Amino acid sequence: MTTIFDLETPCLLLDRSRLDRNTAMMLTRCRELGVQLRPHVKTPKSIDIARAAHAGEIGPITVSTLREAQHFAAHGYRDILYAVGIVPAKLVRVDAIQRETGAKVRVVLDSVAVAKGVAAAASGLGTAIEVLIEIDSGEHRGGVAADDPALLEIAGALQGIREVSLAGVMTHAGHSYATDVPEQLRAIADHERECAVAAAQALRGAGHACAVVSVGSTPTILHATHLNGVTEARCGVYLLWDLAQASRGICGTEDIAVTVLATVIGHNRHGRSLLIDAGALALSKDISANTFMPSAAYGLVCDAKTAAPLQPLAVTQVHQEHGTVAVPDLPSAAYSA
């Protein structure tokens, strides 16, 4: 029988039972909230995982690049939101994907200048483009405030162009990743909803259609008091989870569905460290867990058979293909899975 120990390392392992538990949890949560789940698939970039997210079916998805949009459209996905601000020059690619696959690729924008450019480009291409206006609900990365006069100006710039239709509004309270306090998460989630709903009401009040009210990050979807007025939830990190989320108590380490299988390739007894064949490219240089869990370093070291963390071991240094695991001077009984 082939086991994980027959795999070449470093190797990414997916725990299917954890994935299934995660997808079931979020499908239930969105059903209870009464919103359509539109999972963000930018991390897995996998058809199988996107299908698992919709209980084996093809469903609406969110992507972060047009290459992801193309990949999923080529595999039968028909309702795709490209959730990174569009620029007019990229509509050529959007048009190509839509024509070649029959998929609809919705785009996002947050300025009058881009709205005018998109309208002109869509007209020139003769391609139908559905637009969501991005609302800033506190992250201040992109988007217009719900009460910013620019909101109605943007909608106005899209009006009267046959190829362009305003589908609605979207927002992402990404600052929800910056806290581990449930009360703060609830407040951020509720504010995310309020901003999106307020923007939709402002648009409708001015005579614009606004069918879609899209919100979400995994922490806010899980902590929202309710999602009245919201139509869809975009969350993605719940699919596989990660140490950053675990460090903030949003999930447990036992929910994280991917791990990196590595081989010990060296033992520096003087320096009290192990060398493994998983470095910066296998593990990434993402240390965002460290804000809340400094001991996480570049990743916890887990037992290969059980995936349980071998406290207190962590990957303390990475080079491109080398990882260093400092071995604190403890009695061996102190290391436990």
Add this chain to the structure above:
Amino acid sequence: MTTIFDLETPCLLLDRSRLDRNTAMMLTRCRELGVQLRPHVKTPKSIDIARAAHAGEIGPITVSTLREAQHFAAHGYRDILYAVGIVPAKLVRVDAIQRETGAKVRVVLDSVAVAKGVAAAASGLGTAIEVLIEIDSGEHRGGVAADDPALLEIAGALQGIREVSLAGVMTHAGHSYATDVPEQLRAIADHERECAVAAAQALRGAGHACAVVSVGSTPTILHATHLNGVTEARCGVYLLWDLAQASRGICGTEDIAVTVLATVIGHNRHGRSLLIDAGALALSKDISANTFMPSAAYGLVCDAKTAAPLQPLAVTQVHQEHGTVAVPDLPSAAYSA
């Protein structure tokens, strides 16, 4: 005419004239030092760039994964050093590459246990394996000290096995990246050489062959007083350079041969920031330049036409596909290319 402005963004741009200048510089330097250049191609992973490194020819190279070894072997490379510590289980793959392509893939090890395992595995596979023993010249990541009795034990463990031959020693003074003081760099470079040569002498003194004495990192090759007793130089970052090297004064920003072309996709006037479509995946989360150049953040913002840095702009925050450029409140004349 197609220009870079017709490319979809984000897009990696290679400046061929800078690459050519860099490769010519290092070929000259190694000729002057009297050592064979064996460039590390783990960053470019490109046949074209590996050829450029040897003035258009196929030459010896260093790689960091067996997948890189396979790729280069399949494209005619015959003399490859896999410079990450081997484990016996990986010899199956080494053997497959050698048989399929006729290439020689040298391996590296630093312990008696691995030496015995490699000898047994090579014997079992009936494949010829050339081994370099890794010497620790101060980085303390891997390797044995030149005066460690383990050095001769390792050589002994490889002895008398028909399939295995000890080709020599190698070391990498990776701690050379931790300083920007030329005198310290010279001392590290000279110590790197001394350790490698001392290890080779110890092996030869005990009756072992040690044809190869391999050293190098770009900073040490450039700062070494001489390389007497050394046979080859492994350096790689000089091919494309990077901001970490520029921050330490090893190169200038005008030597960096790759840049990421990005599009401004948003302008947050209240927050005084620009949003670009190059984030963590396009730029990486590597911030190793910041130790010596805190203003580098995730990367300097350069003029798309000239590649000159637009001081003081930098990518101050990254998400997966978004980059944020803080715009300090300065008169516009203060921004210069």
